[in-house]
Amino acid sequence: MPPSAAPDGAGFDLDRPWAVHPQVALRPERFGALAYHFGTRRLSFLKSRTLLAVVEGLASHPSGRAACVAAGVRDADLPAYRRALATLAASGLIRQRSRP
Amino acid sequence: MTMTEAPPGRLADQFQFGLDAPICLTWELTYACNLACVHCLSSSGRRDPGELSTDECRAVIDELEAMQVFYVNIGGGEPTVRPDFWELVDYATGHHVGVKFSTNGVKLGPAEAARLAGSDYLDVQVSLDGATAEVNDAVRGPGSYDTAIRAMAHLAEAGFRGFKLSVVVTRHNLTQLDAFEALADRYGAQLRLTRLRPSGRGADVWDELHPTAEQQRLLYDWLAARGERVLTGDSFFHLAGYGEPLPGLNLCGAGRVVCLIDPVGDVYACPFAIHRAFLAGNLRRDGGFASVWRDSELFADLRRPQTGGACTRCQFFDACRGGCMAAKFFTGLPLDGPDPECVRGFGEAALAARGDATPPRPSPDHSHRHGRGGGPVPVTIGRRPPAQSLIDRGTPSGFPGPLRACDQSPLAGFQPSCPS
Numbered sequence: 041m042p043p044s045a046a047p048d049g050a051g052f053d054l055d056r057p058w059a060v061h062p063q064v065a066l067r068p069e070r071f072g073a074l075a076y077h078f079g080t081r082r083l084s085f086l087k088s089r090t091l092l093a094v095v096e097g098l099a100s101h102p103s104g105r106a107a108c109v110a111a112g113v114r115d116a117d118l119p120a121y122r123r124a125l126a127t128l129a130a131s132g133l134i135r136q137r138s139r140p
Numbered sequence: 141m142t143m144t145e146a147p148p149g150r151l152a153d154q155f156q157f158g159l160d161a162p163i164c165l166t167w168e169l170t171y172a173c174n175l176a177c178v179h180c181l182s183s184s185g186r187r188d189p190g191e192l193s194t195d196e197c198r199a200v201i202d203e204l205e206a207m208q209v210f211y212v213n214i215g216g217g218e219p220t221v222r223p224d225f226w227e228l229v230d231y232a233t234g235h236h237v238g239v240k241f242s243t244n245g246v247k248l249g250p251a252e253a254a255r256l257a258g259s260d261y262l263d264v265q266v267s268l269d270g271a272t273a274e275v276n277d278a279v280r281g282p283g284s285y286d287t288a289i290r291a292m293a294h295l296a297e298a299g300f301r302g303f304k305l306s307v308v309v310t311r312h313n314l315t316q317l318d319a320f321e322a323l324a325d326r327y328g329a330q331l332r333l334t335r336l337r338p339s340g341r342g343a344d345v346w347d348e349l350h351p352t353a354e355q356q357r358l359l360y361d362w363l364a365a366r367g368e369r370v371l372t373g374d375s376f377f378h379l380a381g382y383g384e385p386l387p388g389l390n391l392c393g394a395g396r397v398v399c400l401i402d403p404v405g406d407v408y409a410c411p412f413a414i415h416r417a418f419l420a421g422n423l424r425r426d427g428g429f430a431s432v433w434r435d436s437e438l439f440a441d442l443r444r445p446q447t448g449g450a451c452t453r454c455q456f457f458d459a460c461r462g463g464c465m466a467a468k469f470f471t472g473l474p475l476d477g478p479d480p481e482c483v484r485g486f487g488e489a490a491l492a493a494r495g496d497a498t499p500p501r502p503s504p505d506h507s508h509r510h511g512r513g514g515g516p517v518p519v520t521i522g523r524r525p526p527a528q529s530l531i532d533r534g535t536p537s538g539f540p541g542p543l544r545a546c547d548q549s550p551l552a553g554f555q556p557s558c559p560s
Contacts (some may be wrong), residue, residue, distance in 0.1 A: 063260060065236070067161070067208040071154045074163065076210035078238055078260050081302075083163065083210070 052126030054118075058107070059099040059137040068092060075133055084133060091124055098134060155389065155397050158443035161207035162433065163397040166411040169197070169225065170217040170403050171506035174246050177269075177280045179308065179342040179349060182402070182414055184217040185508035191403040194224045196423070200401065201228070203429045204237045211238030211261075215411070217403065217506075220247035226255075233261040242267055242306060244284060245291025253291075253298035265304040265332060266291050271319035275312050279349075292327040304371065305329040308336050309359060310349045317362050321370070333363070335375035338470040338480075339412040340502045346471065353488070356481060357382060378463035381456030381483040394465055395420065395442035399433065407432045409442060412466035415503055449476030456483065463487075472499030 060066065063079040072086040075095075086092050093111035094104075101107040108121050128134045172187035173180070192200070204212060212232065219225055220243050232239050240263040248264070256262050266288050270276025273285035295303050305324040307313065313320070317333075324331040338346035351359060360379040363370060363386050374388040389397070394409040401407055405423035408414055420436035423429055433439065451462040463479020471480045472494050478486035 065208070065210055067210070069159055074210070076238075078210075081238075081240075081263060 052104075052122060052129060054104040054108075054122050054125070056104065057098075057102055057137050058104050058125070058129070058134050060095060061132055061135050064133050066092065066096065075128075077131070077133055080132060082131060084128070084131065086124075091121065094121060094125070095128065095134065099137070155391060155393065156443070156445070158396040158439065160434070161209050161430075162399050163210075164213065164393065165204065165209055165399060165401070166213045166215060167200070167401045168215050168217060168403050168411075169219040169228070170222050172221050173216055173218040173244075174221065175218065175244055175281050175284055176508050177284075177341070178345050179269075179279060179310075179336060179340070180507075181337060181340040181342060181412055182215075182217065183340040183502055183505040183507050186506045187217075188404050188504075188506060192405050192423070194227065196405070197224070197228050198231055200423065200429055201232045201235055201237055204232075205235040207430055207433075209237060211240055211263075214239055214241035216242075218244055218246060220252075226252075229262065233259060238262070240265065240304075243291070244280070245288045248291035248294055250294050250298065253294035253300060256295065256303070257298040257300035263303060264295065264300075265306040266295075266329070267306050267308075268320075268323075269308050269310065270313050271316035271323055275316065278312070279310065292323075292329060295329070296327040301328045303329050304332045306332045306334065309333050309351060310336050311351050311355060312349070314351050314355045314359060317359070321366075330369075330371060332371040332373065333359075333375070334373045335378075335464070335467075337412045337464065337467055338499075339466050340414060341507060343470050343499065343502050350481065353481075353485065356483065360386075378460045378467075378479045378481055379483055380459035385459060390459075391461060392465055394418070395436070395439040399439075401429065407436070409438060410466060412464070413469065415469070415500060417469065417500065418466075447476055449474065451476070451478055451486075454484065454486075470499055470502065472497055 061077065061079070064075055064077050067074045067076075068089070072088045073092040075084045075086055076082070077084075086095065090111055090113060094107050094113065097107040097110050098104065101110055104122075104125055105118070108118060113121050125134065168182055170187055170191055171182065171184045173184040176185055219241050222228075229239050229241070238261045242265040245266050248266075256264055267280070268276055268285065268288045269279045270285065276285040276288075277283070292305065305320065305327070307320055320333075321331050336342060336346065336350050338350075356379060360376070360382040363372060363376065364383060368387045372386060372388060374390065374393070376386055377388065377390040380386065380390060394413065398410050399407055399420070400409070400411040400414070401423065402414060407420045407423065407429065409418040409420060418438065420438045421432035423432065426432050448457055448462045451457050460479065460483070462476070463482060465475055467480050468475050468477065471491060473480055473487070473490050478484075478490055480487040480491055482488075
């Protein structure tokens with residue numbers, strides 16, 4: 041499964057609107073969060089609370105980038121978050137939504 | 141996502157201190173079972189008169205929902221023989237708690253298969269311990285092979301793709317791994333292999349049934365070649381010393397990210413440790429599941445850094461962490477020593493050095509009193525259901541602190557497959 045999508049996040053459009061898949065449940069943890077996809081029955085670990093904040097904010101921001109900024113991700117860290125989001129998208133945990 | 145992006149060790153380091161709620165929770169609904177598998181982890185057979193009522197089970201589910209436990213692994217005994225089984229399944233999925241249950245297939249007809257196929261929140265594991273009736277029935281009892289195959293056929297006909305064919309690996313079926321894979325493919329299932337543990341009645345047959353050292357190596361290579369295509373319930377982390385870790389958390393999650401609720405509400409550290417030494421508390425006596433999970437002294441102890449004893453000096457300690465606690469306990473080995481199936485052979489030496497000491501006996505025992513008509517023949521082979529491993533005799537390293545996105549990927553993941 042997934043490391044499929046480009047490991048560098050290439051092909052992932054940070055400037056489009058994204059949202060958590062409706063079949064995904066998130067559970068905050070000290071280290072970040074657990075994310076479980078009931079459709080694929082796959083468990084993922086979000087390894088920082090910031091990433092959790094980004095993911096939770098996706099639905100209410102016009103783009104992935106805006107969600108990152110709102111969660112306090114610094115410019116220098118954007119590539120890492122972009123890769124993480126790309127991986128989440130490749131696993132179906134998040135998906136594009138129509139423009140707000 | 142892939143574990144390769146995040147060394148499992150890092151998450152493992154965090155998990156050893158425990159989570160506010162389990163990731164994988166096994167819940168055995170009843171000790172009643174139509175079979176009498178020689179290696180039954182829970183020594184099942186007869187229903188216990190003290191088993192949780194339907195209302196008590198609903199209360200457990202309410203707690204799991206509040207704790208955000210994503211799904212529960214239901215087993216037994218044979219859980220589907222409880223008259224309220226489907227009612228409880230519906231209650232759980234209606235309360236955002238997914239259900240994966242293990243069954244020998246006895247109650248899985250076309251209607252049940254259709255019901256399962258229709259829900260994303262239900263998954264099923266059909267237990268089969270031989271790719272042929274001869275090998276399977278020696279462990280699980282006459283007719284059990286046909287029952288399981290029939291259940292799988294119903295699931296396939298109902299269009300359920302990806303249910304699990306769950307196999308406990310033994311000395312006698314290790315030569316059938318390819319055949320199991322073919323069987324799973326034939327019915328659109330995913331193969332799941334777990335470790336034979338000396339728990340429950342498994343203690344009686346482990347010596348004759350557990351894979352030989354040569355077989356363990358073959359098993360590791362076979363699993364390593366298949367990656368995530370074959371699930372293992374994290375069963376085989378004790379083999380990690382052979383090379384790269386197999387997919388999964390690769391740690392003992394007992395009392396940290398895993399536990400067992402038994403039919404009478406006793407909470408144990410893991411599904412392979414039904415013994416008072418690993419009893420954390422009871423739902424009825426101790427204020428419910430969440431209280432036991434959070435406040436049990438046993439769990440607090442398991443969540444403290446463990447000493448690995450002599451194993452810490454081994455070059456493979458980081459990989460296997462000393463192996464499975466339950467496997468050591470029920471073979472009479474010290475918990476801070478090697479796993480009985482240690483890849484370097486230290487376990488065999490430790491077993492030989494036990495002398496006449498009697499290993500702890502599993503308790504309680506709900507086995508059918510006089511065997512069972514049509515039940516397994518406890519003679520030649522022993523067998524046991526899925527196993528998992530748990531121990532992570534973790535290193536005494538400190539909590540790794542917040543992870544920085546710039547030095548590693550902020551996520552990791554895998555398809556979890558709980559112990560039982």
